[in-house]
Amino acid sequence: MHQTKAFNYSVPYYAWLLLFVIAPVILLLFESFMDVHGNFTLNNYQTYFSSGTYIRMTFNSVFFAFMVTVITLAISYPMALIMSRLKHAQFWLMLVILPTWVNLLLKAYAFIGLFAKQGTLNEFLTFVGIGPQQIMFTDGAFMAVAAYVQIPFMIMPIFNSLVEIDQSLVNAARDLGASSAQTLRKVIIPLSMNGVRTGVQAVFIPTLSLFMITRLIGGNRVITLGTAIEEHFLVTQNWGMGSTIGIILIIAMAITMYLTRDRKQGGK
Amino acid sequence: MKHKAASLYLIFVFVVMYLPIFYLIFYSFNAGDYMNNFSGFSLEHYRTLFSDYRLMRILANTFIIALLSALFATLIGTFGALGIYHTRRRGTRNTLLSLNNILIVSPDVIIGASFLILFTLIGMKLGFLSVLLAHIAFSIPIVVLMVLPRLNEMNPALIDAAHDLGANDYQVLSQIVLPYAWPGILSGFFMAITYSLDDFAVTFFVTGNGFSTLSIEIYSRARQGIDLSINALSTLMFLVSLVLIVIYYFLSTYQQRGSKKKRTLGTAVR
Amino acid sequence: MTQPIIEFEHVAMQYGDNVVLKSIDLEIESGKFYTLLGSSGSGKTTILRLMAGFLTPTAGNIYFEGKNINNVPPEKRRINTVFQNYALFPNMNVFENVAFGMTLKGKSKREMTEKVSEMLALVKLSGYEDREISELSGGQQQRVAIARALANEPEILVLDEPLSALDYKLRKTMQYELRNIQQRLGITFVFVTHDQEEALAMSDWIFVMDDGEILQNGTPVDIYDAPINHFVAEFIGESNIIPGVMREDYLVAFAGKEFENVDGGMRPNEPVEVVLRPEDLDLVDVSEGKLVVTIDDESFRGDYYEITAHDDDQNHWQVQATNSAEVGQRYGLYFDPEDIHIMRLNESEEDFDARLEQYEEEEAPDASD
Numbered sequence: 051m052h053q054t055k056a057f058n059y060s061v062p063y064y065a066w067l068l069l070f071v072i073a074p075v076i077l078l079l080f081e082s083f084m085d086v087h088g089n090f091t092l093n094n095y096q097t098y099f100s101s102g103t104y105i106r107m108t109f110n111s112v113f114f115a116f117m118v119t120v121i122t123l124a125i126s127y128p129m130a131l132i133m134s135r136l137k138h139a140q141f142w143l144m145l146v147i148l149p150t151w152v153n154l155l156l157k158a159y160a161f162i163g164l165f166a167k168q169g170t171l172n173e174f175l176t177f178v179g180i181g182p183q184q185i186m187f188t189d190g191a192f193m194a195v196a197a198y199v200q201i202p203f204m205i206m207p208i209f210n211s212l213v214e215i216d217q218s219l220v221n222a223a224r225d226l227g228a229s230s231a232q233t234l235r236k237v238i239i240p241l242s243m244n245g246v247r248t249g250v251q252a253v254f255i256p257t258l259s260l261f262m263i264t265r266l267i268g269g270n271r272v273i274t275l276g277t278a279i280e281e282h283f284l285v286t287q288n289w290g291m292g293s294t295i296g297i298i299l300i301i302a303m304a305i306t307m308y309l310t311r312d313r314k315q316g317g318k
Numbered sequence: 319m320k321h322k323a324a325s326l327y328l329i330f331v332f333v334v335m336y337l338p339i340f341y342l343i344f345y346s347f348n349a350g351d352y353m354n355n356f357s358g359f360s361l362e363h364y365r366t367l368f369s370d371y372r373l374m375r376i377l378a379n380t381f382i383i384a385l386l387s388a389l390f391a392t393l394i395g396t397f398g399a400l401g402i403y404h405t406r407r408r409g410t411r412n413t414l415l416s417l418n419n420i421l422i423v424s425p426d427v428i429i430g431a432s433f434l435i436l437f438t439l440i441g442m443k444l445g446f447l448s449v450l451l452a453h454i455a456f457s458i459p460i461v462v463l464m465v466l467p468r469l470n471e472m473n474p475a476l477i478d479a480a481h482d483l484g485a486n487d488y489q490v491l492s493q494i495v496l497p498y499a500w501p502g503i504l505s506g507f508f509m510a511i512t513y514s515l516d517d518f519a520v521t522f523f524v525t526g527n528g529f530s531t532l533s534i535e536i537y538s539r540a541r542q543g544i545d546l547s548i549n550a551l552s553t554l555m556f557l558v559s560l561v562l563i564v565i566y567y568f569l570s571t572y573q574q575r576g577s578k579k580k581r582t583l584g585t586a587v588r
Numbered sequence: 589m590t591q592p593i594i595e596f597e598h599v600a601m602q603y604g605d606n607v608v609l610k611s612i613d614l615e616i617e618s619g620k621f622y623t624l625l626g627s628s629g630s631g632k633t634t635i636l637r638l639m640a641g642f643l644t645p646t647a648g649n650i651y652f653e654g655k656n657i658n659n660v661p662p663e664k665r666r667i668n669t670v671f672q673n674y675a676l677f678p679n680m681n682v683f684e685n686v687a688f689g690m691t692l693k694g695k696s697k698r699e700m701t702e703k704v705s706e707m708l709a710l711v712k713l714s715g716y717e718d719r720e721i722s723e724l725s726g727g728q729q730q731r732v733a734i735a736r737a738l739a740n741e742p743e744i745l746v747l748d749e750p751l752s753a754l755d756y757k758l759r760k761t762m763q764y765e766l767r768n769i770q771q772r773l774g775i776t777f778v779f780v781t782h783d784q785e786e787a788l789a790m791s792d793w794i795f796v797m798d799d800g801e802i803l804q805n806g807t808p809v810d811i812y813d814a815p816i817n818h819f820v821a822e823f824i825g826e827s828n829i830i831p832g833v834m835r836e837d838y839l840v841a842f843a844g845k846e847f848e849n850v851d852g853g854m855r856p857n858e859p860v861e862v863v864l865r866p867e868d869l870d871l872v873d874v875s876e877g878k879l880v881v882t883i884d885d886e887s888f889r890g891d892y893y894e895i896t897a898h899d900d901d902q903n904h905w906q907v908q909a910t911n912s913a914e915v916g917q918r919y920g921l922y923f924d925p926e927d928i929h930i931m932r933l934n935e936s937e938e939d940f941d942a943r944l945e946q947y948e949e950e951e952a953p954d955a956s957d
Contacts, residue, residue, distance in 0.1 A: 276426075
């Protein structure tokens with residue numbers, strides 16, 4: 051009625067939606083049907099599904115992302131639970147958020163120093179008598195750094211869902227005779243599942259597409275979907291194949307979102 | 319006993335989270351050239367850093383990109399949020415919101431790759447402009463998500479009341495709606511700055527050979543091994559992050575406009 | 589008759605298939621206190637928003653001093669609103685809120701200061717200029733909202749359930765003060781409420797609404813004493829409503845007996861509903877009563893006893909008595925012919941008014957002695 055003018059101010063925003071949201075998705079889809087010379091082809095998808103390399107790479111990527119998610123969740127849930135019961139919970143949350151403001155590259159760079167052959171971790175291992183190990187460029191190193199980077203993104207949503215739980219529900223459970231372990235299992239964990247789901251989404255999907263850590267820490271041993279896309283776009287210049295893997299990544303993302311969607315009943 | 323275990327666990331996780339960061343900072347003062355064997359305190363690496371003309375230029379680029387992209391993203395995003403807010407039909411509104419969130423849930427590589435295709439298609443030269451456009455593009459949805467809840471939480475009767483008292487559309491916007499949404503707009507601006515400073519993957523795709531940001535530069539140097547001036551740089555970056563987070567924290571707790579001295583005092587006492 | 593300041597002509601409002609107002613005709617005269625009374629969803633707030641200009645009617649016309657204002661936006665109408673939750677701007681202090689309208693008009697600083705202090709004095713908040721909205725209590729915010737709307741010097745002030753968020757005592761005080769302000773300024777107030785007591789206490793004229801229609805309008809006394817139908821009778825105060833038959837003019841039968849009354853103009857032996865207000869009933873000796881009832885229950889209400897009883901036909905009765913009665917005992921029930929009010933089933937407001945006028949004329953010589 052009166053708001054027609056505000057609508058006009060929003061034109062740049064709608065232009066952005068069109069140009070930078072809708073167009074890129076369509077372009078990526080188109081590109082995935084192109085060969086190196088820009089002709090239409092189904093070859094990319096054919097290659098993807100018939101050559102074992104790509105399928106194996108995809109499974110590998112999913113496996114690593116899954117492992118990283120499990121490790122992160124195992125560390126983060128108890129952490130969020132402890133934090134949610136502390137007095138200055140919001141302060142501790144700030145401490146969790148702070149490292150996410152440090153540039154990702156710098157964190158990865160720190161691990162290069164820690165994990166190097168003559169690095170600090172190996173000095174420690176020598177000191178306790180185990181002796182220096184090859185840490186850099188191993189699967190373990192990749193998973194450790196990936197989990198390190200993702201922990202805050204898992205803690206935050208779980209913490210938020212935990213503090214939202216009405217304390218009287220916990221009291222009611224205790225009042226009705228539940229032990230603290232039973233209260234945790236039957237009341238607190240089910241009620242915090244939404245946070246866990248959000249956390250899993252926030253960790254699993256980016257881990258599928260990480261490529262910087264795979265290169266710096268994983269030493270090209272771990273190839274994720276992200277690494278493969280970067281490789282095809284920027285190294286081998288095969289945009290068609292890169293886009294195809296991109297579409298696969300989007301599908302993987304959609305499946306993850308579907309599996310972790312908000313359902314009435316808890317459980318994965 | 320149980321309490322103690324919980325505290326120990328808490329401390330352990332925090333140590334793990336902060337160890338790499340303080341490790342970097344610690345060795346930035348090392349007189350030696352590696353991240354082991356601390357051989358004495360020195361500001362040597364800070365001197366190298368500030369005399370590294372190339373790095374200083376890249377640092378400037380990074381901040382220019384961050385500020386400019388945040389500014390444009392805040393402008394476009396705020397009016398985008400207003401557009402969504404004024405959309406009456408639920409279906410259209412939800413569609414707009416879903417479209418808005420696509421870039422937030424999309425993996426960086428997908429955004430980077432698809433923007434690369436887009437820029438190549440329209441024949442744009444990769445460099446400053448393409449990086450700036452990409453940063454504006456992925457910051458807009460964050461601004462919208464920061465501003466929209468603030469608008470939704472506003473009592474719609476405030477707009478009616480302003481009209482009722484004789485305000486036209488422009489006056490309602492400038493005197494009621496924007497002041498009310500201001501904390502959200504500021505938060506959006508700061509989030510946009512941090513997103514831009516933090517970004518590596520998208521920039522990596524859409525930057526050409528001539529233009530580089532800090533993340534890109536650290537990546538290429540880290541691939542060649544340890545360079546303690548990077549440590550010095552990370553110390554400075556950490557300080558910048560601290561300042562930003564303090565500002566952001568201040569903004570998010572300080573919801574109301576603070577023009578009145580009484581209010582400022584009240585908050586300070588609290 | 590003077591020209592009405594606001595007139596609704598067959599005004600209807602619907603959203604899709606959802607009809608909110610059916611076909612409203614109403615006239616508002618200058619300088620009076622009007623109340624739109626109805627439960628939530630009855631359409632009373634819709635009428636208010638149509639007057640203030642936040643809505644455009646889907647059919648019909650709205651006139652302001654004879655000119656059609658269907659499409660005049662709210663900022664161009666000389667009508668101001670006090671909103672339900674006050675809608676005070678949280679980013680401005682009391683002065684800035686009250687002066688908002690004048691700031692937009694570009695009034696001088698001196699003029700604004702004068703007007704604001706005048707308005708704040710009117711609502712008894714002198715000296716509160718520099719307070720922040722968040723520092724005010726609910727009642728004070730209410731007063732600021734009134735001052736802000738009045739500072740714009742409207743012809744009509746519309747108030748959307750302004751007292752509903754206040755506690756009982758404060759509500760009483762504000763009722764009195766609002767009435768006072770209206771009389772002092774002499775402008776028109778249109779007040780929306782779901783509280784019948786509030787409506788009766790404050791208004792010159794009440795519109796009783798239900799389901800998008802005006803059921804009845806009139807002075808508080810008219811509506812209380814002569815409700816048009818079952819709904820209005822129930823809504824306005826407590827009533828005993830008993831089915832009966834109108835034998836002839838001034839003779840009605842209910843509860844197994846015939847009674848003299850003052851209504852007429854109906855068909856002989858027409859089935860009707862009979863209304864008797866609890867405070868018009870007296871408990872007397874069985875021998876003196878017009879009906880005999882047995883007491884079921886009694887509760888003390890401070891200034892009276894609320895008594896429930898049943899007669900021999902099993903009709904339930906509510907009585908407000910000054911003296912206590914004994915539960916299980918039989919008492920006589922006494923009332924005067926004027927206390928009996930007859931409602932015809934499905935009578936429209938026009939027919940009701942016509943009938944009332946007709947027999948009141950007939951009766952006029954009688955009543956004057």
